[in-house]
Amino acid sequence: MPRPEILFALFADLSRLKGIGPRYAKLIEKAAGPKIIDLCWHLPSNVVDRRFSPPIATAPEGRIATITVTVLEHRPGANRRAPYRVVVKDESAEMDLVYFHVKGDWVEKLLPVGQKRVISGKIERYRDRAQMPHPEHVVVEAEGPSIMTVEPIYPTTEGLPQKTLRRGIEQALSGLPKLVEWIEPTLMGREMWPSWDDAMRTVNSPTLPADIQPDHPARVRLAYDELLSNQLALSLVRARMKRAKGRSLKGNGVLRKKVLDALPFKPTGAQLTALAEIEGDMAADTRMLRLLQGDVGSGKTLVALIAMLNAVECGAQAVLMAPTEILARQHFATIEPIARAAGIRVEILTGRDKGKARQEARLRIAEGSAQIAVGTHALFQDGVGFRDLALVIVDEQHRFGVHQRMSLSEKGAGVDTLVMTATPIPRTLVMTAYGDLDVSKLDEKPPGRKPIDTRTVPIDRLEEVIGGVARKLDSGAKIYWVCPLVEESEQSDLMAAEERASTLQRRFGDRVGVVHGRMKAAEKDAVMHAFKDGSVDLLVATTVIEVGVDVPAATVMIIEHAERFGLSQLHQLRGRVGRGDRESACLLLYGNPISETGKARLKVMRETEDGFLIAEEDLRLRGAGEVLGTKQSGLPTFRLVDPEEHVHLLPTARDDARLLLDKDPELEGPRGQAARTLLYLFERDAAVRYLRGA
Ligand code: ADP
Ligand code: MG
Numbered sequence: 001m002p003r004p005e006i007l008f009a010l011f012a013d014l015s016r017l018k019g020i021g022p023r024y025a026k027l028i029e030k031a032a033g034p035k036i037i038d039l040c041w042h043l044p045s046n047v048v049d050r051r052f053s054p055p056i057a058t059a060p061e062g063r064i065a066t067i068t069v070t071v072l073e074h075r076p077g078a079n080r081r082a083p084y085r086v087v088v089k090d091e092s093a094e095m096d097l098v099y100f101h102v103k104g105d106w107v108e109k110l111l112p113v114g115q116k117r118v119i120s121g122k123i124e125r126y127r128d129r130a131q132m133p134h135p136e137h138v139v140v141e142a143e144g145p146s147i148m149t150v151e152p153i154y155p156t157t158e159g160l161p162q163k164t165l166r167r168g169i170e171q172a173l174s175g176l177p178k179l180v181e182w183i184e185p186t187l188m189g190r191e192m193w194p195s196w197d198d199a200m201r202t203v204n205s206p207t208l209p210a211d212i213q214p215d216h217p218a219r220v221r222l223a224y225d226e227l228l229s230n231q232l233a234l235s236l237v238r239a240r241m242k243r244a245k246g247r248s249l250k251g252n253g254v255l256r257k258k259v260l261d262a263l264p265f266k267p268t269g270a271q272l273t274a275l276a277e278i279e280g281d282m283a284a285d286t287r288m289l290r291l292l293q294g295d296v297g298s299g300k301t302l303v304a305l306i307a308m309l310n311a312v313e314c315g316a317q318a319v320l321m322a323p324t325e326i327l328a329r330q331h332f333a334t335i336e337p338i339a340r341a342a343g344i345r346v347e348i349l350t351g352r353d354k355g356k357a358r359q360e361a362r363l364r365i366a367e368g369s370a371q372i373a374v375g376t377h378a379l380f381q382d383g384v385g386f387r388d389l390a391l392v393i394v395d396e397q398h399r400f401g402v403h404q405r406m407s408l409s410e411k412g413a414g415v416d417t418l419v420m421t422a423t424p425i426p427r428t429l430v431m432t433a434y435g436d437l438d439v440s441k442l443d444e445k446p447p448g449r450k451p452i453d454t455r456t457v458p459i460d461r462l463e464e465v466i467g468g469v470a471r472k473l474d475s476g477a478k479i480y481w482v483c484p485l486v487e488e489s490e491q492s493d494l495m496a497a498e499e500r501a502s503t504l505q506r507r508f509g510d511r512v513g514v515v516h517g518r519m520k521a522a523e524k525d526a527v528m529h530a531f532k533d534g535s536v537d538l539l540v541a542t543t544v545i546e547v548g549v550d551v552p553a554a555t556v557m558i559i560e561h562a563e564r565f566g567l568s569q570l571h572q573l574r575g576r577v578g579r580g581d582r583e584s585a586c587l588l589l590y591g592n593p594i595s596e597t598g599k600a601r602l603k604v605m606r607e608t609e610d611g612f613l614i615a616e617e618d619l620r621l622r623g624a625g626e627v628l629g630t631k632q633s634g635l636p637t638f639r640l641v642d643p644e645e646h647v648h649l650l651p652t653a654r655d656d657a658r659l660l661l662d663k664d665p666e667l668e669g670p671r672g673q674a675a676r677t678l679l680y681l682f683e684r685d686a687a688v689r690y691l692r693g694a
Helices: 022-031 036-041 104-110 141-147 162-174 185-191 196-204 217-243 254-262 269-283 300-313 325-341 355-367 402-409 427-434 459-474 490-511 521-533 567-574 596-607 611-622 624-628 643-663 670-681
Strands: 046-049 064-075 084-089 094-099 116-122 124-126 129-133 137-139 150-153 289-294 317-321 346-349 372-375 389-395 416-421 438-442 452-458 478-482 512-515 538-541 554-559 584-590
Touching: 022 162, 036 162, 064 094, 064 104, 064 141, 084 104, 116 129, 116 141, 137 141, 162 196, 185 217, 196 217, 217 643, 217 670, 254 300, 254 325, 269 289, 269 300, 269 416, 269 438, 289 300, 300 317, 300 325, 300 389, 300 416, 317 325, 325 346, 325 372, 325 521, 346 355, 452 459, 452 596, 459 478, 459 490, 459 554, 459 584, 490 512, 490 538, 512 521, 521 538, 554 567, 567 596, 567 611, 584 596, 596 611, 643 670
Parallel strands: 094 129, 289 416, 289 438, 317 372, 317 389, 346 372, 389 416, 452 584, 478 538, 478 554, 512 538, 554 584
Antiparallel strands: 046 150, 064 084, 064 116, 084 094, 116 137, 124 129
C-alpha cells in the first residue's frame, strides 16, 4: 500500500508554497527540511511578546514594544553605509526608526510622511533618544491589534527572515488534513490531549511563553505520536521476526565443556546468568531477539562464543558481526584459537579479504565445513551463503540499523539474534532503539581487576607527562595515547595525531606507533599487531581504538583534551586498560580554560568506573538532548520528542502499540488504519511493508 492520499499534500515539496521563490525555498529546506511536513514539524523555539505598548518617552531599552506613531520626516543616509532614519513621534516623544542597506523608495512607501502607523520592534536608546532598528512590523492603524500578539520564533538559518519562514509555516499548517484519531480514546480523555491537527496549530500559535514548553499538552501529544510510531514500527519488525518460525537449538554441551575447561579462568556469575537466558531462548522454538548489555571489559566475547558453540553443537552455523575491521579481526584473533582447539573452524570475512582466500572462505561457509564466521557487514553484502545459519550475533549494534539486522536474520531459517552493546543507556531509551526486546546484563566484572588510577592534569604540564611516560616505558608498560577530537574535520584530527606521534617518536623512537581512520586496513592491523605482541609500546591513536580493542598488557591510557570527549566515550577509552590483573592508570589531559561543567565531568571520571553511573551523570551534566541527540548514542533522532521531557511516555507508547497489534496484527480495523496513517506520517514506510496486503 502506498502512502495514503490524505497525506499527499503534506509530502509535497516546498515548491508548492505560494509567494515563496526558489531562493527562499532553498533556505527553508536548509532550516526545516525538503517537504511541507517538515515545515509542520518545525516547532517554535521561542516567543516574542508584542503586547507591550509603552509611550516612547518611557519605553525601556531592550524591550520589544508595539507603538502607534505619526511619521514626521525621512533622513536618508549621507552615503551608502550611513543608516536611513525615519523620525516618528507619539504624544510623549520622538523616536528614530533606523534602517541599514535599504532603498529609499521602499521606506517611503512603507512609512509615508504625515501618516499614522503601528510599528513593533526592539527599543534602543542612543544619547537618551529612543530608536528602533529595523522594526519587524509596520502596519496601518486598523491592523494594529493583529500584530499585538505573542509571536512564535522559529529556528532559522542565515538569510532567511522569520517573516518568510513563518509565512511558509502558516501555509503548511493551513492545509492540515483532518486525520482519524490513532491514540487510544481513554488515554486521549485522561490526558485531555487535543486532536492531531489542533495540536499542530496550537504549538504554532502560542499565546503565552508557556505554550511552547515541552510539557504543554499539545506538545506532549505530538511527542507521543512520534513515540507511538516508533514503537509501532519496532513492534512490527519484531512481530515479523517472531512470526517466522524459530527452531529449537539445544546442544549437548560437549564443545562448551571443552572450551570452558581449557580457559584459564571461570565465567563470572553474570556471564553464567546471561548464558542461561540466551540458551533458554535458543532452546525455545520461537526466535530469539535479545540484547546483551555489558560494560567494557565485562566479558561479552566469551558469552558470544559459548552461545555460538551451542548452535554448532546442533550441527548449525553461527556468525559474529562487528562494526569495524579492527574489531572483527580482534574477535577473530580471540575466538579462532580457542575454537580451533575444540575442533571448530572459524572464518573471517571483511571488505578487505579478497581474491582466492576469500573465495575459499566463502566456499567453506557455504558448504558448512566452517561452522563459525566472523566479519563486518561485508559478510552480508555480497550474498555470502551459509549451509545452515542458526545464530547471528551483532556486536556494538548501535552502529547498525534495524533493517540491516533484519537482512542478516533472513540469511537462515528461523535465525536467533543476539545483539551486544557496551553503551550503558537506560532501559527506557533502549526501547526507542530496539523496541521491546529481551535484555541480559553483565553487571559484574571478571574478578581480580584492579581499579584504574584516574587523574586529571592540565595540558601545560605535558613535559612532566612525557617524563612519566618515559618511566612507565622503562618499566615495561604498554601505553595508549589518544589524540584530541576535532569536530570540524577529520583532517585536523589526523594532523594532531601525526604531530603528537612525531614529537613522541623523536623522544622514544621506534617504540611509538600511530593508528588513525585514514590508514589502510592492513597498515592499521600491522600497527595494532605490533602493539599487542611486538615492538610498539606507545600507541598514538585517534578514536579508532574506542570500541572493543583488547590488549590486556596495556596499562596506561592518556587522553589529550579529554574535556572535548563525551563521558561515555572517555569511559569506553579508559576501558581499554585495566583488563589484566596489573595496576593501570588513566591520565586525562585538559586544555585551559576549562568550563565548570567540563571540570565536573572530569571529576566524575576520577570518582567512578561504573559505566551506568557515568552515563547518568553525563545526562545530568549535559542534558539528555545533547547526549542522546548525537549519533554516538546510537539512538534514533526524533523530530518532536525531547528525550529529557518526554521519555516517561515511552512505556505507555510501547504498551499501546503492543495492545493494538495484539488485537489487530495487520492494522486493518479503523484504529489500525489510523495507525498506518501515523506510520506514514512519521515516514516509517519500511515498517508498513511488513504488514499483509501492504
Ligand atoms: P567486553 O567485550 O565486554 O568489553 P571482553 O569480552 O573483551 O569484554 O573481555 C575483556 C577481557 O576479560 C578479555 O581479556 C577476556 O579474556 C577477559 N575475561 C572475560 N571473561 C572473564 C572471566 N570470567 N574471568 C576473567 N577474565 C575474563
Ligand atoms: Mg567486546
